[in-house]
Amino acid sequence: MTSIEQSLTDAQTQVAALKSALSTVVIGQEQVLDEVLWALLACGNVLLEGAPGLGKTLLVKTLSNCLDLSFSRIQFTPDLMPGDITGGNVLLLDEQGHSTGRFELHRGPLFAQLVLADEINRASPKTQSALLEAMQEGSVTISGTRHQLPSPFMVLATENPIEMEGTYPLPEAQLDRFLFKIMVPSPTPSVLESILAATTGHASASPTTVIQRAQLLELQSLCRDVAVPQAVLHYASRITTATDPMASSSTERVRASVRFGAGVRGGQALILGGKARALSAGRPNVSFEDVRAVAKPALRHRLLLSFESESLGLSCDDVLSEVVDGINELPPEVEQRL
């Protein structure tokens, strides 16, 4: 067995162990766990959207425990200021309380490897924008000095779609920085039964660390190396382009329902998510199925629906389903011979 084969096997094992550890705490959210892990492997940030009480915060806290990463939680409120999350330079005083004339950097909660931005849509846009540099470049600029954030760095934001009053919807630029937008569904009755049974007794022990930091970095590096055939790249690009209502390849539904489609970051999210999915399955290449599987979490927050579509109850997932179903994976020449 070659080293790559071994690495792929190890990666598959580690991801499976991590998912298993998470599953003991977060019950019945297999799809959410998969997508969160894919984003973790792809070094992407995640926006979790779901009703209160579905375990979003619990998921992030459990993930931090399993990964042996520094964790910080920021509860976004309307009066939260950017400096509250990034930190700032503080004037030092001596023992008598006199100024020493020196400043010392007080790092904010953003200086952690796993940041939980709880109810991110309750903070003002100014504060939300403080996350842009951290999410995109992994660094924070304080008083003109750029500070590198610890690696790996991942932001997991949550938002509540129900209580929209007094919230500030995330701007498109901010949304575009999230690799995935994961919808946390309500549990089914059987799952709810399991949750009730598991959470109403004595508190169970917290899961132990499954993946060390170095291992995670290695997995993230290996994820970047996963092969993407040209045909798969072409498929991903066609899906991305088809969401643009101005593109000639877009469907009638897209032209009628979508105001703005996915851009370059959308295509990147498709491929990176596909790579992470392939790696978590121990495969050395991305397949069409990988791209299809990550299409909705990677693109749903990048589509801006028209007012008419929203009023009709049409969701981005509906549009994406139609787009993905309408694009052939194989060239027509191959389809004819099959």
Add this chain to the structure above:
Amino acid sequence: MASTSVSPELASVVRQLWMTPQSWLLVLLCLALLGAVGGSIRAKLLSPTDEQIALFFDRRLGAAQELVAAIDPTTPGPFRSCLSQRASPQLDTVINSGMLPGYWRNFHLSLPVTVVVGVLLLNLPTPAPAALPEVGTRSMRLHNDDDLVALEHLDEAPGLSEHTRAELRTVTQQAAELRKKLQDGVSQREALADVAQLQNTVSEGLAELNAPEQRAGLEAAVAVLRQQAQTSSAAQALESFGARALDEEMRRLSSAEERFARQQAKQALEEAERAARAHNADTISRQLSEQLELWDNRTDAAQQVHDLIRSIEERSEMGDARRKDPAKAEALTTPEADGAQADLAPGQDDGKAERLSAGLEHSTVDFSGPDAERIERASRLASRAERQALTKALAKLQQPSPAAKREQALMDASQALSRLQSALSDRPSPLPTPTPGPNAPAPRDTHKRGASSSGESAASGDHQGQSQRVNGTELQAKTEQSMDLRRGQVTATVGRSVATATRETLVPTPQALHALGPEQIESVERARVPSEYREQVSRYFSAD
């Protein structure tokens, strides 16, 4: 010298191709060649790429695009080797399980079918040429039988002798039989043969003067007539131009004003008649006898015309003198002239004369006789009684001889038969010869007023024939031949322009291109290479 040799295989192919008269087979072969070339180019363009082949097998094997990733040049090296290791057993599965795509496609079935059809066509026996109806066996029906009806009543023309009527009765009977045949339907050949027989009958009648038994008498009579200058033109008419021309010459001679000239001409005519009778030329003798019988009547009529003209002219001169000198003219006035002139009072002369002249012109009298200008002028000045007398005298003068009437009837029959023959053979009808107008000269008569149609004569003529002048600023056409659309016949259209009044031009018209008759189509078929010639060439190539 380099010798040329043909390989047996090539000769066989050429023979087969030559024996195959279907020209479309050659076209088919060319199309097949072009199709092969085009198919090769298309196959080259549509040949699958390596990526497409890998995608095909990935789908067949249910692999997650591992094969296509393994051959992708952008795949990182360590991963490519890993992928190759994974793909190897899958490719073995492909080869062992026969998952290769089928080479034959549905459209490939057309290839053996084409080959089989081509071989069958090459080995088909030479088809016999289409059975064409024999020339002339086409059944004919005549839609317009006016000419035949006219022929049937040919012997009923007034003034014909009993001998002539009996002679023409043969023509009328044959015409009646032919008309009945054409009404019932008859083959083209038979119809044309009947028409030709009729035409021969008529031609024989017209050429009776040239019969061998008449030849000696004709030459003798002509020789007698040529002895005198005034009868030389009569001799030429008798020898070359027939009874109507002789009739005209006799009318001219008998109406000469000088009695001596008339006597000399009559004497020459009598001697000519005797000479013809001496040579047993009955026909010549009979024609000249008819002219002698008419001679005195014509002389009397001519004298009467001269007297009337002279009388009218003298009264006219007296009228002019009275207008100039009434006293002198009163002594010269006679009661008849005064009474006659009462109708032509000064101030009313011109209008009255014009009305009389117009009435005279509508009579059947031909004014091309002697001194036509005097007759015309006198007719304008004549009183009603004088005009009636003048018309009667002129009619008596211009009474044709029985031979001339016979000849005219035969000429009409000949023209009708020509038209009928053209209609039956679907050929353009000969253009009808324009009948000279009332003032147009006879072609041979250079003594009379008018110019010949060739324009060589210096005399002036009005050049007006029966056809109407077409007025217009540009060339206009007048259809001389009706179009029978049901038969698709080819017609000729004559156009006459105002700018060139004496010339006629064939003007092609769309009607002439309306349709092709069956004969035209058959002629195209017959224009192909004859089967005998094809067989000859085949024998040449197979004789190696």
